[in-house]
Amino acid sequence: MNEVNDRSRDIGEFVPQADDDMIICRCEEITKGEIRRAVHDGMWTITEIRRFLRCGMGLCQGQTCARLVKDIAARECGVPYSSLEPATSRAPMRAAEMKILANEK
């Protein structure tokens, strides 16, 4: 975990890649390039990336892209996949309309 938090590490410049415009988070339409760019802009944890880009915050709540985003971020940071902590899990665990959320019984 220390390695992940060590922000003095040099992860190099952002180098454009051929598949940067590939959509990774389909719900929020976030591309691979945007995620890689976010890492170089200083977002080194999944929580930060999620707040910055909203990937994993759409209808499926990251069910499809969580692994993919984590994989891209870990590669870009140069750390093992398992060392990146996944996003915080919070309620509502499934998408719910506000009128339902507000209607507690």
Place this chain on the structure above:
Amino acid sequence: MYRHSTASAQRTVAVMKRYDLIVVGAGPSGLSAATEAAESGMKVVVFDENSRPGGQLFKQIHKFFGSKEHHAKVRGFHIGEELLREAAAAGVEVELDAAVIGIYENKEITVRKAEHIEHLKGDTIIVATGASENMVPFEGWDLPGVIGAGAAQTMMNLHGVKPGQRILMLGSGNVGLVVSFQLLQAGCEVVALADAAPTIGGYGVHASKLARCGVPFYLSHTITKAEGSDRVTGAAISEVDDKFRPIKGTEEHFDVDTICIAVGLSPMSQLLKMSGCRMSDDPKRGGQVPDVDEYGETSVTGIFAAGDVSGIEEASSAMIEGRIAGARAALRMGFISAEEESARQKSFSADLAGLRRGMFAPGSKGRMPEKTEEGLDISVNLLTKGYLSDDEVTKYPGVVKKKGLHPVIECSQNIPCDPCQDACRFNCIKVGNDITLLPQVDMGSECTGCGMCVASCSGQAIFLVNEDYDDRSASVTLPYEFLPLPRTGDSGFARGRSGERLCTAEVIDVKTSPAYDKTNLLTIRVPKDMAMKARFYEPLPAREADA
């Protein structure tokens, strides 16, 4: 003001429903856990976000492996129906269209129902939320027509809708293999099955069913592109190097309208993480999983995890894990004695140990041994092409040459499964006490041709062969699960293990019986020298048959 808020707080506490056990997820492990606990006298509710209970079981139309205790040779959806009956008999409440969206302190949960959110409390909670399908990104992966293998199964087996006409399957694990076969059964064409790994990940017998239908395997291959502008119209795959990078110039194109992805599952463990359970990232168990003890209890006392959510396995072990957690919860709440619990756990752990054996056991994941437990070479052909070659097949103990009618069992990998042993009333087939051993054919026993062994093999690896059918021909009886069912007198082609057309074949008998549970037995007549080669029947195309 003070009085008012106290009164309302008291009222809230008074109306919040309480259960001895709340189970999240009505799949195989959740239902088993609920039944075990309810049978012990607990008041149990199961919530599931879907409109139908049973989890993935109701999509599983194939026969399961294992022993009798593990529901071997029973089709998945029948197991699901049985679990529902057991749960209902035990007095379990099952609430559908009810998603548990949060677990809070003191085991309070929130459930999203059609129009409102409900708060409930459980003295114990078992989280059995299962897993979700992994995706792999490639150019065009977000086009309509790229779907999960599980989605394909839902469309076909629950809704009766074909996912497409021409399919490329990615992933050679059991999910990829089983779903590919079901796609063929639904009348789709599986044009290729590709996997980046150098060897087939699932059971060899599942792969062989596809190979003899003519599905080609592309191991060490990955998808590079889904083609099309508003939907999939094609796909390109490339061979990969030892670092799984596509090799330039090896690209191959397929005209397909559907790309099915079966590249593994991830535990849906977010609820456990939210509830404060200690979590680990464990690639061997499929991703983020809770740290659990041998009873599935997490670091939060009274919160359990059972089934795929605590590590990807399969339905049979999920059911036992559910039972284990259910019994433990009953002990925790004082519904059963310590002696009673320990007796039950002993039998469950023996069951579980029986399943977690052989070449595909969780412990040996990714490491395929070179030899079987009997010391025979594992077929490389089977691992890379999906079938045993004609000269390899005779090495295995179930493949014998004998005068007259006899079974030929093309079972070459040690997996925990033994229904064939009980299928023969004349004890012609022996697996022995060790459930993972390869079946042997007793040379002394007479075969009556009843076909029970053929229908009982979940891997469809048993055939009845008679090399002395008449002067010139042999008969081969094979399991057949396609429609329309050929009729006696039809002619078509015999296919070999690799799917190649060998010769013309005449259907001389078609048997169906409730005891076969929808595995039909087709007997074809082929030239004598094809007796040990012909393993599938291909009807003539409709036009040729008319002409």
